[in-house]
Amino acid sequence: MLHLKKQTRLHLGWPEDSHKHKDKHKHREHSHKDLKRDKERGNLKNGNSEHRSSSEKKHREKEKERLKHKDKQKEEKFRSSDGKYRDQENGFVSSLSVKVEEDNGYHQPIKHEKPLKREREGDDYEHKPKKVKVDHEKKVKRRKQEDSDYEEREEKKPKKRTKEGKKDSTGGKKKAKNEPQEKWKWWEEEKYTDGSKWRFLEHKGPVFPPPYEPLPDRIRFYYDGKAMKLSPGAEEVATFYAKMLDHEYTTKDIFRKNFFKDWRKEMTSEEKSKITELKRCDFTEMHEYFKAQSEARKQMSKEEKQKIKEENERILQEYGYCVMDNHRERIGNFRIEPPGLFRGRGDHPKMGKLKRRIRPQDIIINCSKDSVHPKAPPGSRWKEVRHDNKVTWLVSWTENIQGSIKYIMLNPSSRIKGEKDWQKYETARRLKKSVERIRAQYREDWRSKEMRIRQRAVALYFIDKLALRAGNEKDEGETADTVGCCSLRVEHIRLHPQMDGQDYVVELDFPGKDSIRYYNKVPVEKRVFKNLQLFLENKQGKDDLFDRLNTSILNKHLQDLMDGLTAKVFRTYNASITLQQQLKELSSSDDNIPEKILSYNRANRAVAVLCNHQRAPPKTFEKSMHNLQTKIDEKKKQLSAAKKELKAAKADAKTLRNEKSKKAVEMKKKAVERISEQLMKLEVQATDREENKQIALGTSKLNYLDPRISVAWCKKWGVPIEKIYNKTQREKFAWAIDMTDEDFEF
DNA sequence: GCATCGACTTAGAAATAGGACA
DNA sequence: TGTCCTATTTCTAAGTCGATGC
The missing domain is CATH 2.170.11.10 (DNA Topoisomerase I, domain 2)
Known part of the structure; x- marks a missing residue:
């Protein structure tokens, strides 16, 4: 079970990996801190885990226990x-x-x-x-x-x-x-x-x-x-x-x-x-x-x-x-x-x-001739009025900073956006059918005689395993220096034949989209490691890691492997499949609605960690945590008072031995249970919030997770859709809400 | 084969709305 | 009723990827 712990990067469903590197792949951490956390708290359950604890009760006990001893250390x-x-x-x-x-x-x-x-x-x-x-x-x-x-x-x-x-x-x-x-x-x-x-x-x-x-x-x-x-x-x-x-x-x-x-x-x-x-x-x-x-x-x-x-x-x-x-x-x-x-x-x-x-x-206006x-x-006059129905935009202009074109387009709830979104998830579902074949192919390619093929295969492995972005080249001096997979440089990667008791660890550290740092230490297969060593030979920090590769080459290859396949489909696929797996593992019929929602948020969070969706901690974060802690403290006092009362009632019942006193004991017992429950909820809420401190759930929810997974889950577990999607999100995903049955499989 | 452009998706921050609480 | 927080909405930067032209 996924315990109430800091979220770590998930291990995606990797049969080939798991049979070869079963123990090693348990640790696909997101950062140093996660590595540390994991050691302290045990690993996040993954899709292939053989150690799924069956009992929800056990889980809750563990949760409580963990909460009690929760590490208060500030996050690195x-x-x-x-x-x-x-x-x-x-x-x-x-x-x-x-x-x-x-x-x-x-x-x-x-x-x-x-x-x-x-x-x-x-x-x-x-x-x-x-x-x-x-x-x-x-x-x-x-x-x-x-x-x-x-x-x-x-x-x-x-x-x-x-x-x-x-x-x-x-x-x-x-x-x-x-x-x-x-x-x-x-x-x-x-x-x-x-x-x-x-x-x-x-x-x-x-x-x-x-x-x-x-x-x-x-x-x-x-x-x-x-x-x-x-x-x-x-x-x-x-x-x-x-x-x-x-x-x-x-x-x-x-x-x-x-x-x-x-x-x-x-x-x-x-x-x-x-x-x-x-x-x-x-x-x-x-x-x-x-x-x-x-x-x-x-x-x-x-x-x-x-x-x-x-x-x-x-x-x-x-x-x-x-x-x-x-x-x-x-x-x-x-x-x-x-x-x-x-x-x-x-x-x-x-x-x-x-x-x-x-x-x-x-301004360029785009509309129908007959409108x-x-x-x-x-x-004043418009720059141009055109009638191009091969594009979706209504208005465009060129901005003066980068010289790029800006557009006015439709809302995500529109047909034109929705259709495209739906299609995106369908492509990802097609990848699901082909992914094993594609993985087998790139594993084979790790041994190619040709350097360009090896590089392509290792890059694809990273894109698949770590959900990295493709990494187009960028104009130097025109934009911030950020990279993705294909544009990784020597300075962004370190190889550790041995680290923290694991073999072949790759340490990735680079500024990604929006200059958000990607930091991850990940054990890889020996062949990947050896290839990386080869790619690094005779290179300086500023040199490209994959010097025989770019996104165009990679995407052309992907197109050959599957119609419509590009690097970003892997992100969509891995995000959605992770959500589905996590929801399966975390959901329990014993749970009440808030607990189910917590599970959903955790599954969502697992995806956000995978995709490295970070946010600045809210300005009011410390304060709100403090407020919540105050509530918790008050609840604790309430609980100990209730326990005292229960003890007294028990003593009374022992001496009086009548129905009334027995009833009183029952009442007090119930009060203790109720308050315990409330306390637990507050603590869970605190943990949830703490876990979310630097993780943004919205991006994955809006862009990577097939909404039909969420809709099916809601239907299956009787969770109102409003608990998962707000009004805007329901509008965007109206198609999924309408068409999905509880047995939908991504 | 490459550089560039255009169209579109993905992204986190900031602004704002609105609900809880004193 | 006002204040404080949180959730939602808006904003626009920064990606991806295919087309085009040389």
Whole structure:
């Protein structure tokens, strides 16, 4: 059983490994600290474990025992202190002021405009009985039928657009809210097979951030201690910095340097000649002003807050939805990113640079030719309006930091996202069928005569076993120095023929995505170890470990092994299969709902550890733990008092020997049991929270775990789905919730 | 074969909402 | 009713991977 202990990296289901290295693979730790913890607490149960304890009772006793002796030692930090990786300490960021949009020539929500044309979900859609799969022929037939339906519908469109649209301007949301049963089951329909993403797309375009509002005259900027009025352009950029004064970013040299350089570009020549050093600038008055503003916002009356809320809701209704193929779908991010200072993660060479304001002439609109095109704000034009139904985005622009394209796309609850998500898990399930063959293949390849094949095989082993990311090459100097599997360098790996009583231990230590540190010591098979030794020969720290490999080569090979297979499918597969295995092992019919949920969270946590999903400990973590501890202490006192009372009652019963006193004993006994139970729950909660301190569950839940596993589990064990998925998550996974039976197997 | 681009998914932090509690 | 926490939502950076062009 998985005991109440710190989570360690799981051992995935590896038959070949287990028969060859049974004992060694027990220790697939996540870090030094986990290694230590494991030693202290025994290993996390793994998928192949032969030591599954059968009794839940035993488990609970052990749990209690462990809790009693819980090691209070502070956790060793995941991150190294050499500044190479992201410091996850949260700094405070002063929030931007919220302003009501004004007409500045930019797009802003316009009241009482012609309402968005909306055809209710299901208007034309013929509801079909629930089913999980449709066979191919049927699918094609259906899609064809739909296409002709579509054409018919499209013909009717213009009329509806003007008439019905107006009539239905505000009713849509209410209707949707009141009648959730009307939700469109896109998963019962056919997918497009021609590569197109939609047939009809209509939307209102993006919402621009409010224009810059100059500071009141009383708020001054000081240079060399002297007040100085800045030009509006320079002042705006200065406010970006002023707002971040409390943030750790402003202590970083690169950030300051980049900011100052870009700021000077916005200055008048006079300002430029005066302001030559950042350290002589004093933004504190501005900073205080924004802090006061944010405070004032918090102090707003209920009515004021309500008004803002209503206004936001109105904007959401108007701009937050589009019509795609006859269905009103929620847009994910319909607001244009406001200007500010770039917050790159880790040691990002561009942090602090000015992220410029996006104007309508920067924007490309994508919509149907025959839709009502979004209007550019008065006095402006879009860069382009195109009609590309081979893509899913509605709006795009090029950002000025990396020169990359940003998009406005649909919400995860939309058909277009959901279909893709579903497909992703189906690919992972196909991998399940092929994984043994693929593993056998790469094991064979470890012995290849060709170096490139050996490298490919060892890299794939890491991707499979450790759920590493592929690791594309990155532009040096343009982004933070992070790596994935294929881009690992010599400096990221150490080989230990023997370590902590284990043979062939590989120590991995590198900055991964978002500069999150990956640290792991893992015993590998001898052949892998020998290969790694070979790869390292005559190389320096900065050299690539896999110099004959890149993600393109790897993915091409994977494509040959299985249709649709890429490196990231392994992460999805291993995450989902781990969840399923863990849920099987941890769930017990003896458990009550909270205990079952705890098991679920543990299974989820096992995946998060596997995928190295870390988070900064919440700012209030220590405090909240302290509060919980206080509750526990109080409960303990209560328990000892109850025990005393029980003892006294027993003594009474012994002397009195009557029914009443016997009853009293029973009552007191029950009280003791009840309080014990409550205490245990609190302690479990504390452990759960402690275990979660630096682990983020959300990412895996949202992106890696086939929701059907969770839905099936909920159904099987009678756990309400709401306990596992919140509203947003239920919307995203509506397809899985609707189609999954309790016997679903990933 | 490579560099670059474009589209899309995955990611943690920050902002905000809302519920528990005094 | 206000305050404090936690949970949820929003935001946008940072990945993956296929297409394209030379």
